[in-house]
Amino acid sequence: MVAQIRTGILLLFFILVPSMAQWSEWLTDMKGENTGHTVCNFLTLPVSVGDLGRGLSASPGMMDATVLPNFTATSAYFDSYKFAASHIEWLQGLRKEYTGACFPVFGVGTIGVFSQLFTVGEFPHSRDIDELPSSPRFFECAFGASYAREILYRTLAGGMTFSYIESRLDNEAGRSVAGHADLALDLPFVKARLYGGNFGPELTYIATPEPLPLQTGVSLFFMPLAHRIKLKNRFALEIGGGVQKNADEPLLVGFSTEMGIMTWGKIRGGYEFPLGQEQSIAGLSLGAGFTVKNFGADFGWKYQSEILGGVWGITATMQLEEIVPKTAEDFYEVAHNHFSKERYRLCTRYAKEALRLNPNMWKAHTIIARAQAELRQEKGSEIALIYAGGAKGQTLPFLSEKEHIGGIARGVTVIRQLRDSYPASIGINTGNNILRVSHKLKGTLFDKYYETANWDAVALGAGELDFGFERYLSEANVSNTKFICTNAKKVFGKGLIKKDIIDVHKYKIMVLSVVNPSLPSRNEDKALLTPVIGELQGELLYPEAKKCNLRVLVADDNFKNMSKYAQALPEIDIIICSGLHREFHTPMTAGSTLILSAGDSSRYVGTLAIRFDDEGKMLSYNNKLIPLTNRVIPDPVMDELARKTAITIELEQKGIDLKELAKGAIDGTFLFVSNRHGKKGIFLKVIDKLAEFPLSPRVTHCFSPVYSYECGKIAFLQNDEKTGATSLISMSFNGTQVTEICSNFHVSDICFGTQGDWIYFAAGKGPGKSTALYRVKPSGGVKHPLITWDNSRESDIDLSPDGSQMVFISDRDRLPQVYMASSAGEKPLRISNAKATHAKPKFSPHGTSFAFLSDRMSKRNRMDLFVHDLVSGKTSPLTRQANVSDFCWTEDSKQIIYSAGVNLCDLTVIDTETGMSRKLITGHGIKDYSELHPQLMRYKGKTGIIYYREYESGERQIYRVNLDGSDNTRIVNSTGNDWLE
Numbered sequence: 001m002v003a004q005i006r007t008g009i010l011l012l013f014f015i016l017v018p019s020m021a022q023w024s025e026w027l028t029d030m031k032g033e034n035t036g037h038t039v040c041n042f043l044t045l046p047v048s049v050g051d052l053g054r055g056l057s058a059s060p061g062m063m064d065a066t067v068l069p070n071f072t073a074t075s076a077y078f079d080s081y082k083f084a085a086s087h088i089e090w091l092q093g094l095r096k097e098y099t100g101a102c103f104p105v106f107g108v109g110t111i112g113v114f115s116q117l118f119t120v121g122e123f124p125h126s127r128d129i130d131e132l133p134s135s136p137r138f139f140e141c142a143f144g145a146s147y148a149r150e151i152l153y154r155t156l157a158g159g160m161t162f163s164y165i166e167s168r169l170d171n172e173a174g175r176s177v178a179g180h181a182d183l184a185l186d187l188p189f190v191k192a193r194l195y196g197g198n199f200g201p202e203l204t205y206i207a208t209p210e211p212l213p214l215q216t217g218v219s220l221f222f223m224p225l226a227h228r229i230k231l232k233n234r235f236a237l238e239i240g241g242g243v244q245k246n247a248d249e250p251l252l253v254g255f256s257t258e259m260g261i262m263t264w265g266k267i268r269g270g271y272e273f274p275l276g277q278e279q280s281i282a283g284l285s286l287g288a289g290f291t292v293k294n295f296g297a298d299f300g301w302k303y304q305s306e307i308l309g310g311v312w313g314i315t316a317t318m319q320l321e322e323i324v325p326k327t328a329e330d331f332y333e334v335a336h337n338h339f340s341k342e343r344y345r346l347c348t349r350y351a352k353e354a355l356r357l358n359p360n361m362w363k364a365h366t367i368i369a370r371a372q373a374e375l376r377q378e379k380g381s382e383i384a385l386i387y388a389g390g391a392k393g394q395t396l397p398f399l400s401e402k403e404h405i406g407g408i409a410r411g412v413t414v415i416r417q418l419r420d421s422y423p424a425s426i427g428i429n430t431g432n433n434i435l436r437v438s439h440k441l442k443g444t445l446f447d448k449y450y451e452t453a454n455w456d457a458v459a460l461g462a463g464e465l466d467f468g469f470e471r472y473l474s475e476a477n478v479s480n481t482k483f484i485c486t487n488a489k490k491v492f493g494k495g496l497i498k499k500d501i502i503d504v505h506k507y508k509i510m511v512l513s514v515v516n517p518s519l520p521s522r523n524e525d526k527a528l529l530t531p532v533i534g535e536l537q538g539e540l541l542y543p544e545a546k547k548c549n550l551r552v553l554v555a556d557d558n559f560k561n562m563s564k565y566a567q568a569l570p571e572i573d574i575i576i577c578s579g580l581h582r583e584f585h586t587p588m589t590a591g592s593t594l595i596l597s598a599g600d601s602s603r604y605v606g607t608l609a610i611r612f613d614d615e616g617k618m619l620s621y622n623n624k625l626i627p628l629t630n631r632v633i634p635d636p637v638m639d640e641l642a643r644k645t646a647i648t649i650e651l652e653q654k655g656i657d658l659k660e661l662a663k664g665a666i667d668g669t670f671l672f673v674s675n676r677h678g679k680k681g682i683f684l685k686v687i688d689k690l691a692e693f694p695l696s697p698r699v700t701h702c703f704s705p706v707y708s709y710e711c712g713k714i715a716f717l718q719n720d721e722k723t724g725a726t727s728l729i730s731m732s733f734n735g736t737q738v739t740e741i742c743s744n745f746h747v748s749d750i751c752f753g754t755q756g757d758w759i760y761f762a763a764g765k766g767p768g769k770s771t772a773l774y775r776v777k778p779s780g781g782v783k784h785p786l787i788t789w790d791n792s793r794e795s796d797i798d799l800s801p802d803g804s805q806m807v808f809i810s811d812r813d814r815l816p817q818v819y820m821a822s823s824a825g826e827k828p829l830r831i832s833n834a835k836a837t838h839a840k841p842k843f844s845p846h847g848t849s850f851a852f853l854s855d856r857m858s859k860r861n862r863m864d865l866f867v868h869d870l871v872s873g874k875t876s877p878l879t880r881q882a883n884v885s886d887f888c889w890t891e892d893s894k895q896i897i898y899s900a901g902v903n904l905c906d907l908t909v910i911d912t913e914t915g916m917s918r919k920l921i922t923g924h925g926i927k928d929y930s931e932l933h934p935q936l937m938r939y940k941g942k943t944g945i946i947y948y949r950e951y952e953s954g955e956r957q958i959y960r961v962n963l964d965g966s967d968n969t970r971i972v973n974s975t976g977n978d979w980l981e
Helices: 002-027 049-054 072-077 328-340 344-357 362-379 408-421 440-453 462-467 469-474 532-540 559-568 636-654 658-662
Strands: 081-089 095-105 109-119 138-152 156-169 172-186 190-199 215-222 235-246 252-261 265-274 284-292 295-305 309-320 382-388 398-400 403-405 425-429 457-459 499-504 507-515 550-556 574-577 588-590 593-596 604-612 618-627 669-674 681-686 691-694 701-708 713-719 726-732 739-742 746-752 759-764 771-776 784-787 794-799 805-810 817-822 838-843 849-854 864-869 875-877 884-889 895-900 906-911 917-919 929-939 942-951 956-962 969-972
Touching: 049 081, 049 252, 049 265, 049 284, 049 295, 049 309, 072 109, 072 138, 072 156, 072 172, 072 190, 138 344, 190 235, 328 344, 328 362, 344 362, 362 408, 382 408, 408 425, 408 440, 408 604, 408 636, 425 440, 425 499, 440 469, 440 636, 457 507, 462 469, 507 532, 532 550, 532 559, 550 559, 559 574, 559 588, 559 593, 593 604, 636 658, 636 691, 669 701, 669 929, 681 701, 681 713, 701 746, 713 746, 726 746, 726 759, 739 759, 739 771, 746 794, 759 794, 771 794, 784 817, 805 838, 817 838, 838 884, 849 884, 864 884, 864 895, 884 929, 895 929, 906 929
Parallel strands: 382 425, 425 457, 507 550, 550 574, 574 593, 794 838
Antiparallel strands: 081 095, 081 309, 095 109, 109 138, 138 156, 156 172, 172 190, 190 215, 215 235, 235 252, 252 265, 265 284, 284 295, 295 309, 382 604, 398 403, 499 507, 588 593, 604 618, 669 681, 681 691, 701 713, 713 726, 726 739, 746 759, 759 771, 771 784, 794 805, 805 817, 838 849, 849 864, 864 875, 884 895, 895 906, 906 917, 929 942, 942 956, 956 969
8 A cells, every 4th residue: 555655646746746836826826816727627527416416615525436536535435336427518518428437446445447528519600710611629538547545444545546638629639647636534423525636737739838727625524413323324414515726716615415315315405605706696506316226316406607507417326236245354364464564453444344254263353452452552552461381391282171282382382473462562481380200301391491482581489499499400401591589588590580670662560479488398498488478578668669560479379378468468460370270261359469370281371461551550451361272383393392302201211212212223113093182193102111102293184104214214194184285294203303395295105215315205286186206305305206107196105125126006007007117216117917906016025026916816806915026027826805905024025914804804924935824813702803904013022913903893903913823912002093004
């Protein structure tokens, strides 16, 4: 908007400069005594019969497409396309024709186009210089375009018009351009118009330049019935007046009125007269109009003068309903655009329109709060007090009432959003974030949390004292945090202060913090604290405390004692609870003191919006607790650090060496998928240590994990529920160094290269669409295309043990076939029979053959197991009509364990040389589950099989069994389903 106005002003400036001296004489001559020679005076005549019936000087515009030449800004309020045509006629054949159209563009403004034509009829008795009959012709016309936009929603608007003008006097023609600018103010009881037009260079017919007729005016109108709702629906009355100056003519003064009858009829009247001249009946005007649905007509008459007599005219109007109805999202986008350009009132208005259509649009509520906060910030009358704490060692989300809540990474996200919403804010952490039993790494983590969340003040709690404050400063390597403890006997180095006074905008906030001496568990810690009330009274006596606008106390105590503090210390404005489990959605009060609580375990972040009066006293407040649920996206840096800390501590407590884990030196380690947290997630299991670690974020579905001990990395797929894309993610074994390698695609069938130097994957634009094969470094970077055949789908990639070759499936020959190529995608060769469907090729550990599934032996589309010998080139079937779903090789490449069955699947061991087979697991009784997805795993020095059972109920459980079928044991036990992929 600013750029558009600037451009318009520059254009007007270049148009105005040539005639400014002439205009100054006209505008200061109220009686029209300064003779001038203006041309194109048709530009000063009304174009609307409504303006004719009220008098142009006392008209606010007719709210139709006739407003463009004189009242352009009014069109900014239009919300539908409008069209109009007018005919006005004087005696002696003088006529003026007008057509106009307005096109409001949502969020941009109203664009209009119009034309004016002025003619004088015939000259039947005219003669030329030789007294011969002649037929002179005279007409004047203008073609223009306009733009108008609201400055304040439905209240103040601005508009401008540019016109091309042509005047023809028989065979001579003059041409020029002109500009117009105006403002329109519309309030419930008052309307006002300020306008100026016909700014442009002089027009020349032959040699002498003649100026255009400058036109300026202002008008003011009142609606006395606007507050009477019942009467307003039947009658609308508008009374007002205005003044207008046309070039060298006298100043016109006018008065007018208009009465609306129901919604369909209007009656108008007006009178205008030139200043300094004797009043007469000239200037009296009358008019009427009606509207039926989207069509209307207006009639008007004015007694112009004794010479011209009466003037009459008719205007026809039409409007169209909005072609595309506006949605809540449309209104929000406009509101957001206004907010970004600091037009906060317009932002609020459009956001409210969005909420009218969708009351549950949270982002519209948010942007209204931000806009109102900005407005109050401009006035310096509001700040936000953001408060949280009481984590008690809980750094990651935990299950509470069937939903995962909390987590300091989510807290950082909310705190940043609140600071964005409230430009003037103070953040106070209430302490009690660690406990006596907390690991020292959690102290380091919370120090990073205080820094990342940018807390202005951090209180000391009994938890930090139990942990050991000196230990906190030394072992936890706390460097930047200064804790507040007002009733501490001594200061521990640089990390503890008695109070803090924080400047927020033009206000001063004092922050105090106390711990009840009975709360620390060790006597030596209790001895470090003094009685609370006496210490606080001493601090509040200082002049600096009295000069503060707010005095905030963080209290680690029970609610009963906090009420006593409020009664004994009325100077305290706000008390924030540090150790309470209960949260207060509505602040408690004790006298004039507010008592706040965000609960514990990092479940909520609180914000108290405080409004001040002109003297800096707290006038009102609004408290809100924001739950840290799954809907809050965690801060990625803080989330990675929190998960790394949690896993590192658990690894240490379980006696697991991370370096040994990452290189595969710890037996009984594998990845699995579980929905125990509500969404599919990746978990790391170490059987011998009875340890399970969640690796993937809990807010999205994650699946298909693979790993490489050679590079110490894990890769998996992550589904974006909003876009439907499936991304490729890599990370280290402790859940850190998370990298999104490929996004905005549908990625599938991932595997590591043999040396761990590449990740191979298939990717396409969506499920069921064409895919191609790529490879990329585990740390990310350039994605190298390997197989990019048109109109085909590639999948099921596997690499040979030496890393030189790969096998994959492609349907480029109609049915899915097995292909082999180099690991760089070179020289692809089809291996399988084109008349069957094939799947899941896997190299043997020795690399001399690979196995795959095919239905070439079945007429019922049942898959069987085949082996292709790379030396002889021979392909041999191992099963017939078995309906194999998955398989894995043994380490010696002599046997394959496969899952097969029609209704329920069993695990079977088959010898690849002899074809002899046996069930891996035998038992008594009737089975109600399938044995699926076998994988090799070493445990206690032996190679065994892990698989999962899928019951008829849908439940999934992970088991381990030795290759001889013994020790069949469930190894993962959770409240959800657990399985292998």
